[in-house]
Every structure is written in structure tokens, then in C-alpha cells.
Amino acid sequence: AQTVTQSQPEMSVQEAETVTLSCTYDTSESDYYLFWYKQPPSRQMILVIRQEAYKQQNATENRFSVNFQKAAKSFSLKISDSQLGDAAMYFCAYRMIQGGKLIFGQGTELSVKP
Amino acid sequence: NAGVTQTPKFRILKIGQSMTLQCTQDMNHNYMYWYRQDPGMGLKLIYYSVGAGITDKGEVPNGYNVSRSTTEDFPLRLELAAPSQTSVYFCASSLGLAFYEQYFGPGTRLTVT
Numbered sequence: 635a636q637t638v639t640q641s642q643p644e645m646s647v648q649e650a651e652t653v654t655l656s657c658t659y660d661t662s663e664s665d666y667y668l669f670w671y672k673q674p675p676s677r678q679m680i681l682v683i684r685q686e687a688y689k690q691q692n693a694t695e696n697r698f699s700v701n702f703q704k705a706a707k708s709f710s711l712k713i714s715d716s717q718l719g720d721a722a723m724y725f726c727a728y729r730m731i732q733g734g735k736l737i738f739g740q741g742t743e744l745s746v747k748p
Numbered sequence: 749n750a751g752v753t754q755t756p757k758f759r760i761l762k763i764g765q766s767m768t769l770q771c772t773q774d775m776n777h778n779y780m781y782w783y784r785q786d787p788g789m790g791l792k793l794i795y796y797s798v799g800a801g802i803t804d805k806g807e808v809p810n811g812y813n814v815s816r817s818t819t820e821d822f823p824l825r826l827e828l829a830a831p832s833q834t835s836v837y838f839c840a841s842s843l844g845l846a847f848y849e850q851y852f853g854p855g856t857r858l859t860v861t
Contacts, residue, residue: 638790643788667846678854679838681850686847729846734796734798735793735796735806736783736791738791740788740790741788
């Protein structure tokens with residue numbers, strides 16, 4: 635069975651600085667998809683970025699980028715130039731190549747200090 | 749587009765009561781999902797549907813039932829509520845599987861006492 639682990643329950647970053655959130659996963663599949671979701675206090679789940687496992691190039695979305703290490707089964711999220719609005723719970727998620735369900739990690743709560 | 753809407757936003761149930769959580773999407777998505785989020789945890793899939801009339805179990809289906817009579821609606825039924833069902837429930841929909849983005853509703857906070 636696939637599992638997703640986020641080993642940092644809480645992280646803190648100074649405004650305008652860079653922070654990296656860690657995620658590891660376990661799967662026997664060779665192709666799959668990985669996602670980072672943001673959940674602010676409003677509870678709304680918002681897709682931040684996604685990565686196809688067969689692509690070696692790391693995905694980027696504006697200030698958000700990932701470091702995808704397939705052999706190590708690692709998928710970290712880097713947030714550059716952190717803003718107060720980035721404060722939220724961040725979830726890493728895995729999805730099989732033909733799969734519907736997302737498998738979520740436990741989440742990392744990010745706080746941003748002004 | 750309203751996206752994915754859920755009602756109610758909050759509900760308190762007594763043990764043994766039943767209720768239906770409503771979910772509607774206006775994006776004409778075939779795929780719909782129900783997740784639950786327990787405190788301090790990620791979301792876990794309860795049920796999902798790949799189209800009207802077709803549903804299947806997820807990781808934690810016990811104590812729940814679903815139906816999908818239309819593309820737009822995917823209600824979740826709780827029978828004989830138990831304290832273990834205290835959670836936040838999210839409905840989601842997607843145009844396709846795999847790489848397609850899942851769009852989430854705002855959630856329903858349910859407390860069973």
C-alpha cells in the first residue's frame with residue numbers, strides 16, 4: 635500500500651525568506667503523480683503544485699517549486715519570498731497513474747513571521 | 749461557476765442519529781469524492797464515484813453510504829452516527845483521474861456527541 639509521510643508537523647519562516655517542506659512516500663509503482671495542497675484557516679483545500687513522476691524536470695509555479703527525487707522517494711516543496719498569506723497547513727499527496735483517490739500525508743503547519 | 753458546494757457547514761448529531769451531507773458541483777465533472785479529515789491528520793477517502801450510478805469504496809467506508817443519481821450531486825449518508833465519525837468532511841470533484849486537479853468544497857464540520 636502507498637503511504638505518504640511528512641515528518642515536520644510545524645515549520646516557521648520569516649517573511650521574504652525561503653522555506654522547504656519535506657515529504658517522503660512509499661510505492662512500488664514506477665509512474666504516479668504527486669501534489670502539494672494548501673489548507674488555510676478557511677479549511678479550503680487549494681492545489682499548489684503537481685508533479686508527474688515520469689518527468690525529471692521539477693515543477694514550478696511562481697514562488698513555489700519542488701525538489702523531486704524519484705530514487706529517494708522524496709518530494710519537497712520550496713516556498714521562496716514567503717508571504718504572510720502563505721501561512722497554512724500544507725499537505726503532500728500521492729495518486730496512482732490511473733487512480734482517483736489522493737493519499738495524503740499528515741500535514742505541515744507553516745507559520746510566517748512578519 | 750460556484751464550483752463544489754457543501755451543506756451544511758456545521759452540524760452536531762447525537763449518537764445513533766442519521767443525516768445526509770449534501771454535495772453539488774456545477775463543473776460537469778464525472779468524478780466525485782468524499783474525504784474525511786480528522787484533527788491533525790490528512791484527508792482519507794470514504795467513497796468515490798466515476799459517474800452517475802457508479803460508486804465505489806475508499807479507505808474508510810464503514811458507517812457511510814453514498815448514491816449518485818445525477819452528475820451534479822453526490823450525497824453522503826451517515827447511518828447511526830458514532831463519536832468516531834466526528835470529523836470534517838470534504839467533497840471533491842475532478843474532470844478526470846490521475847493528473848487532473850481535484851476541486852474541493854469548503855467542508856462540513858460534524859460533531860457526534
